[in-house]
Amino acid sequence: NAGVTQTPKFRVLKTGQSMTLLCAQDMNHEYMYWYRQDPGMGLRLIHYSVGEGTTAKGEVPDGYNVSRLKKQNFLLGLESAAPSQTSVYFCASSWSRDSEAFFGQGTRLTVV
Amino acid sequence: AQSVTQLGSHVSVSEGALVLLRCNYSSSVPPYLFWYVQYPNQGLQLLLKYTTGATLVKGINGFEAEFKKSETSFHLTKPSAHMSDAAEYFCAVLGGFKTIFGAGTRLFVKA
Numbered sequence: 001n002a003g004v005t006q007t008p009k010f011r012v013l014k015t016g017q018s019m020t021l022l023c024a025q026d027m028n029h030e031y032m033y034w035y036r037q038d039p040g041m042g043l044r045l046i047h048y049s050v051g052e053g054t055t056a057k058g059e060v061p062d063g064y065n066v067s068r069l070k071k072q073n074f075l076l077g078l079e080s081a082a083p084s085q086t087s088v089y090f091c092a093s094s095w096s097r098d099s100e101a102f103f104g105q106g107t108r109l110t111v112v
Numbered sequence: 113a114q115s116v117t118q119l120g121s122h123v124s125v126s127e128g129a130l131v132l133l134r135c136n137y138s139s140s141v142p143p144y145l146f147w148y149v150q151y152p153n154q155g156l157q158l159l160l161k162y163t164t165g166a167t168l169v170k171g172i173n174g175f176e177a178e179f180k181k182s183e184t185s186f187h188l189t190k191p192s193a194h195m196s197d198a199a200e201y202f203c204a205v206l207g208g209f210k211t212i213f214g215a216g217t218r219l220f221v222k223a
Contacts, residue, residue: 004155033210040121042202042215043156050209058210090155097209098144098163103155 002026006091006104013081013111021076021107023091031094032074033058033101034066036087043090049074050097081111114139114207118214126222131175131190133217135203138184144206145186147177150216151199159201162186173197193221 004025013019023032030051035043035058045058049068063085065077074093078085088108092101119134137143144163148156160171167179173196177188186203198221203214 031209035213040215042118042213045210045212048210056209092156098206100146100158100161101156101211103157105155106153 004091004093004102004104006089006107008107009105010108011110013078013109015081015083015111017081018077018079019081019109020078021089021091021109023074023076023093023104025072025074025091025093025102027093027095027102028071029093029095029102030071031097031101032068033092033094034064034074034076035090035092036060036085037090037106038087046076046089083111085109086111114143114205114212116203116205116212116214118203118217120217121215122218122220124220124222125193127195128192131188131193131197131219133188133201133203133219135177135186135188135214136184137186137203137205139205139207145177145179146204146206146211147171147175147186147188148202148204148213149173149199150202156202159188193219195221195223197221 033048034046047066052071091104094101115138146161147159162179170176200218
């Protein structure tokens with residue numbers, strides 16, 4: 001079982017460049033999430049989706065956009081990357097709001 | 113609003129010793145609580161969760177946690193630490209449509 005797959009796994013961007021992180025899940029989950037993980041801060045929610053075609057802001061949405069055009073995919077976009085966006089990004093999905101979240105392996109992004 | 117506080121960013125124990133990782137939560141509604149583990153360069157995986165019912169919850173790898181409403185706590189324990197338990201552990205609470213994570217506690221296990 002693939003579960004939650006994130007691409008790419010590593011990326012280095014220059015300040016001002018744009019990129020899209022792709023998350024794909026094969027568990028038919030309704031809910032999908034994007035988190036960023038920074039040392040000493042745990043995971044902070046960037047955006048989330050409660051179903052195909054829906055998105056909502058989390059704790060730290062500024063500088064990011066998302067889209068959920070297909071149920072199995074959740075895309076995270078950075079329009080103009082900044083060094084403060086250097087982080088490890090995790091995608092997760094869950095069946096319902098109170099069920100466990102399944103995480104991808106993470107994307108390590110460095111903005112120079 | 114829901115929040116989670118994990119006491120101690122680092123905990124070090126000897127192999128075979130008791131593991132105790134502390135978590136306190138704040139919630140305006142009956143909480144759903146989780147413990148996740150993250151091994152190096154991997155995503156998070158669920159150790160255990162509390163929703164309703166029995167307050168002592170058993171999880172994978174010999175871990176368990178007890179929900180104490182009066183103390184707003186959900187501490188994680190394991191009777192005997194193994195070297196393979198070295199990882200980062202996150203306590204989390206369900207808040208609305210999303211899970212809110214604590215800052216994490218890194219567990220070191222000494223031989």
